[in-house]
Structure formats: C-alpha cells, structure tokens
Amino acid sequence: EAQVTQNPRYLITVTGKKLTVTCSQNMNHEYMSWYRQDPGLGLRQIYYSMNVEVTDKGDVPEGYKVSRKEKRNFPLILESPSPNQTSLYFCASRPTSGGGTGELFFGEGSRLTVL
Amino acid sequence: GQSLEQPSEVTAVEGAIVQINCTYQTSGFYGLSWYQQHDGGAPTFLSYNALDGLEETGRFSSFLSRSDSYGYLLLQELQMKDSASYFCAAPGGYQKVTFGTGTKLQVIP
Numbered sequence: 049e050a051q052v053t054q055n056p057r058y059l060i061t062v063t064g065k066k067l068t069v070t071c072s073q074n075m076n077h078e079y080m081s082w083y084r085q086d087p088g089l090g091l092r093q094i095y096y097s098m099n100v101e102v103t104d105k106g107d108v109p110e111g112y113k114v115s116r117k118e119k120r121n122f123p124l125i126l127e128s129p130s131p132n133q134t135s136l137y138f139c140a141s142r143p144t145s146g147g148g149t150g151e152l153f154f155g156e157g158s159r160l161t162v163l
Numbered sequence: 164g165q166s167l168e169q170p171s172e173v174t175a176v177e178g179a180i181v182q183i184n185c186t187y188q189t190s191g192f193y194g195l196s197w198y199q200q201h202d203g204g205a206p207t208f209l210s211y212n213a214l215d216g217l218e219e220t221g222r223f224s225s226f227l228s229r230s231d232s233y234g235y236l237l238l239q240e241l242q243m244k245d246s247a248s249y250f251c252a253a254p255g256g257y258q259k260v261t262f263g264t265g266t267k268l269q270v271i272p
Contacts, residue, residue, distance in 0.1 A: 081260065088171070090250060091206070091262040098258065106259060138205060149211035150196060150254040156205050 050075045054139050054155035061129055062163050069124045069158045071139030078144040080122035081152070084108065084135040091138065097122055098144065129162040136160075165189040167251050167263035174269045175241055183236045183266045185251035195227050195234040196252040200265075206250060209236070238268075246270045 052073045061067055073080065081096035083106075093106030097116040111133055113125040122141075126133060136159050140152040167187045175181035185195065194213040198206040212218050212227035212234060224237040238245055251263040 083262075088264065090264040091252075093259060093261070096258060096260075104258065107261070149208070150194070150260070151208040151211070152196075152198075152206070152252075152260065154205040154207070 050153070052139055052141055052153050052155035054137075054158045056158060057156060058159050060161045060163065063130055064128050067126050067129060067160075069126075069137055069139075069160070071122045071124065071155060072120050073122075073139075073141040073153070074120065075141060075143075075153065076119065077141035077153070078119070080116065080139065080141045081106070082112070082114065082122070082124045083138045083140065084133075085138060085157075086135050094124070094137075126160075129160075131162050134160060134162050165253050165259070165261040167253060167261060169249075169251060169263040169266045171264065172267045172269070174271060175238075177241055177243060177270055177272050179241050180237065180239050181241060181268065183238075183249050183268065185234045185236075185263050187232050187234070187251070187253055187263075189232075189253055189261075192229065193254050195225070196254065197223075197225050197236045198250045198252060198262075199247050200250065201247045209249075241270050243270050243272070 055070045078099045082094040083091040085091050092108045095114040097103045139155040196211045197209040200206040210225040217226045222239045227234040248265045248267045250265045254260045
C-alpha cells in the first residue's frame with residue numbers, strides 16, 4: 049500500500065530534550081516536506097526537499113532541522129524543543145516529474161506537546 | 164511570498180450546495196489545489212486547477228480565475244460526511260507549497 053508513515057504519532061516531551069520525528073514514504077517520490085498545523089493558521093511549511101541531499105527552508109524553519117540521506121526518509125529534528133513548537137506535524141511527499149496535479153500525499157500526523 | 168485567504172467557517176444544510184472561496188496573492192502562480200481534512204485526520208487531495216475554468220469530479224467542482232486571483236470549491240448534494248475542513252493550496256512550482264488558512268464546513272440535517 050502506498051503510504052507516508054510518521055513516527056511517533058503522539059509525543060509529550062520537555063523543553064530542551066532533543067527529539068526526532070521520522071517520516072518514510074514508499075512511493076519513490078523525490079519531493080518531501082514537513083508542515084505544522086496550528087488552529088487558525090492552516091498548514092505552514094517548515095522544510096522541504098527536492099531530492100536526496102537537497103533541502104530548503106519553508107516559511108517557518110526556526111528551531112527545526114531536517115536531513116535527506118535517503119530518498120524514502122525525511123526526518124524532522126527538534127534540537128532543543130520549546131513550548132511554542134507544540135503542534136500537529138505532517139509529513140508529505142509527491143513526485144516531481146513534469147505536469148500532473150502536484151498532489152501531496154500526507155502522513156497521518158504527529159501530535160507533539162512540549163512542556 | 165504567497166498568501167491565500169479563505170472564510171474560517173461555513174454552515175450548510177444536508178443536500179444543499181456550498182461554495183468555499185479562496186483568494187490569493189502570489190509571487191509565482193502555477194495553479195490552485197484543494198484538500199479536505201476531517202478532524203484528527205490527514206489532508207487528502209481533492210482537485211487541482213492549472214487553467215482558468217471549472218474542473219468537475221463527482222459531487223465536487225473547483226474553479227479558477229487567474230485574472231481575479233480567485234478560486235472556489237463547490238460541493239453539491241452535501242452529505243453529513245462532508246463536514247470537514249477544506250484548504251486551498253498554491254504549489255510554487257515544485258518547491259514551496261502554501262496553504263490557505265482553511266474553511267471549516269459544518270453540514271447540518
């Protein structure tokens with residue numbers, strides 16, 4: 049089954065304790081991206097990656113890091129989480145071949161609480 | 164940069180038709196997408212308009228007018244299961260994708 053898998057789905061942590069949210073897709077998509085969703089603000093892009101070893105900042109990258117060492121994986125790293133990073137996080141992927149609808153395939157989301 | 168504006172909430176009656184609008188300001192525009200998100204779920208793709216005009220997919224249709232920087236999602240024969248949040252999104256080429264603030268649709272009996 050084609051899917052984007054995120055882990056963990058739920059996490060409560062404390063300020064300053066490094067954490068990683070993993071994202072893996074099995075559709076051989078070149079493009080992967082992370083979003084955070086907060087009430088009233090919609091989905092805001094954190095980082096995206098056009099392909100292996102190619103990453104770039106989205107609209108809200110502060111406090112986050114990413115890496116793209118393999119095509120299928122795109123982990124989101126919070127080196128020193130703070131309470132304002134409490135949010136619902138989504139990973140998404142899509143192919144970058146020409147044309148098409150640009151449809152993004154989303155993971156199920158990871159709800160993070162930073163105390 | 165890009166910004167997409169949507170009404171925050173819409174209420175409609177089961178069986179009726181509802182239109183959800185999206186106005187955008189972009190520095191580069193490649194088309195308008197629509198996504199549906201049920202509470203607690205992931206966004207799922209509904210439609211995409213690259214060109215002006217109406218695209219129809221079953222009960223859902225989407226419209227784009229580039230000259231007016233405006234689009235809408237039209238839902239017909241509303242069902243209770245259509246209660247969800249709907250987001251317009253503008254892909255910036257193959258790179259950034261900016262989402263609207265979302266419209267929460269409530270379908271009432």
